[in-house]
Amino acid sequence: MTDLGKYQDPLTIQRVLHTANTVAIVGLSSNELRASYFVGYYLKRRGYRVIPVNPRETRILGEKSYPSLADLPEPVDVVDVFRAPDALPEIARGAVANRAGTLWCQFGVINAEGNRIAEDGGLTVVVDRCMKVEHARYVGRMHWLGFNTERITSVRSGLQ
């Protein structure tokens, strides 16, 4: 087991959520019932610019889908990965080449080599976390459904 703690730091996660604008979702499905679609739909509703990366589709969520990271016209803030862990090193290389800010690996997308490639390339790396859940935890309304956000704060903030 790799120690994932260093890829799950709450301050890093909050910084990424609060500074990102464009999110390329690798492995985004057009099936409305798949987890990747739930995440893409949510992030788009929450104001992020979602860019699908899926060679089998042309448009998802009303956005043009690109076959690979190499095809993206500009650097993105986050590369969010919904693929088998084995695919991560190649995706990490693509994210480095794109000069992306963060490589974000969804639940179960755990591959030490991929993490290392992205870190060596200067990217922030988040692993085994869901971008929708983390957004809902720190910015959104996850607590409305009784989930344990583990947040303890007496600061009044208007970000509901």
Place this chain on the structure above:
Amino acid sequence: MTDTPPHSEPARAEPAHAFGFETRQLHAGQRPDPNTGARAVPIFQTTSYVFEDPESAAAYFNLQEYGNTYSRIMNPTVAVFEERVANLEGGAGAVAFASGIAAQAAALFTLLQPGDHVVCSTALYGGTVNQLKHMLRKMSVELTWVDPDDPQAWRRAVRPDTKAFFAETIGNPGGNVLDIETVAAIAHEHELPLIVDNTFATPYLCRPIEWGADIVVHSATKFLGGHGTSIGGVVVEAGTFNWSNGRFPVVAEPSPAYHGLRFHETFGTYGYLMKLRAETLRDLGAALAPLNAFLFLQGLETLSLRMQRHVANARAVAEFLAAHPLASNVTYPGLPESRYQPLVAKYLPLGAGAVFSFDCAGGRAGGQDLIRGVTLWSHLANVGDAKSLIIHPASTTHRQLGDDELRAAGVGPGTVRLSVGLESVEDLIWDLRQAFALVAATAVSA
């Protein structure tokens, strides 16, 4: 690609910090209300919520975004209670219900289908026994009852169609303490979840999830609320059980009750909880009222303080009874002579709860005289109030049973059950002492 990020910096970033139990019982699940700044938890006494626009409404109903729709399914006051209990138990989340019994039914219905089988401890609250025996049988679910103290009995009871183990942290009426780690390991050998009713211990005294339990249920009516004001219950799930292991098509396969959604695949850690709320709570309808959630939250704020006093008083009363000539068979697992001492040391180091029974000399008549004699203990059918409670099962909850049937239920004709409250302990002992004098006087004159 564009310049402005959708979210400005938060007021203050929140670094990781492991907050203590007392801090979390006061704060978890709640932040000052963003609209008003209210420091106390607002009571959202509303049935429904205005949607921003049609797209938002659709996103909420499709579970694509967290949003309030209708208070049978979610309510912001109830949500604070849910998150607080989930946090204290160390679970991924929680769903509250209108009673403890409703919470148990919902926890089971979410994972069962007709023809399934559940292995249950024999040392359960009587209302739970009724529910499992009669209601689950109506749903064509079969049960095997096992002695919770015998780990091999759990293993022997497993069948190919078994779907769960069900037990209490501290059982009734014998004070059985569950060997949670061992029973959870046996459940997991067979890829089954262990469901633990943690009502008598509360998360202050024991957190079953830390020992391997997968689902924790509570009657919040008891110590969580702690003041005898409201009926309610809650289900907490650890979020770690693999519902896609092939045994749980009702959780893992496309759901006909939610347009084909695969709850576990789509929501992962939160899959069971989402299904529990979006289907089981929606369709059973046993929603907790916001006012009751508020009263439970008031109780939770002092949970640790109350439980410390509950267990200290319980131990003193149990010691008094253990030494009293008219009392026998004191089932408090916290007594040094209890056969559960090793399990208490492991699972309940801060105290073995505050509910136990003993046998009063003089059989049925003796038990009734003791009840007649007390003036401070309240004679009623509940446990876990701040006030001390007493009941004689043979003349109340178990009055239809003959002496032999009582014995089979683990209750003697003179058995008296206590729920030790927070009063001055000398007064509780004084009251029992003067009631025993009545028992003795009647016995002499008889």
